[in-house]
Amino acid sequence: MKQGHQSSVFNMRQIAGAFLCAILVSPVAQAQPGQDPGSLPPGLQKKVEQGKRLPPGWERKLELGRVLDRDIYRYGDVLYRNRDDGHVTVRIENKVVRLIENSLEIIAILDDI
Numbered sequence: 602m603k604q605g606h607q608s609s610v611f612n613m614r615q616i617a618g619a620f621l622c623a624i625l626v627s628p629v630a631q632a633q634p635g636q637d638p639g640s641l642p643p644g645l646q647k648k649v650e651q652g653k654r655l656p657p658g659w660e661r662k663l664e665l666g667r668v669l670d671r672d673i674y675r676y677g678d679v680l681y682r683n684r685d686d687g688h689v690t691v692r693i694e695n696k697v698v699r700l701i702e703n704s705l706e707i708i709a710i711l712d713d714i
Contacts, residue, residue, distance in 0.1 A: 655694060659673055659693075663696065663698065663707060665707055665708065665709070666706065666707065667707055668704060668705050668706055669698065669707055673693060674693075674705055677691040677692055678691065678692045678693075680692050687701055688700065688708065689702040696710060697710075697712070699711075
């Protein structure tokens with residue numbers, strides 16, 4: 602019986618350790634002091650203020666089924682929000698992207714009209 606007890610204590614320690622690691626690497630734990638959690642990173646914010654484009658290569662991340670980066674989502678302009686089906690359509694530079702709003706999963710990609 603002693604062996605089983607030691608095994609369950611070891612498993613609980615593994616679970617607790619994994620949970621602690623997950624918390625430490627979460628975006629909330631990595632937020633910079635004084636930075637609004639909903640704001641863009643300083644580099645992107647500066648580009649937006651100067652009217653500049655997103656860094657090259659962001660469009661390569663646009664794939665059906667992939668989750669759109671929240672910073673890129675915040676950079677875009679919401680064109681249409683359908684609360685009934687939970688979808689949102691956003692213009693990001695020269696692309697129009699339709700997303701599941703809660704998860705930001707990409708469900709359609711169009712060139713800007």
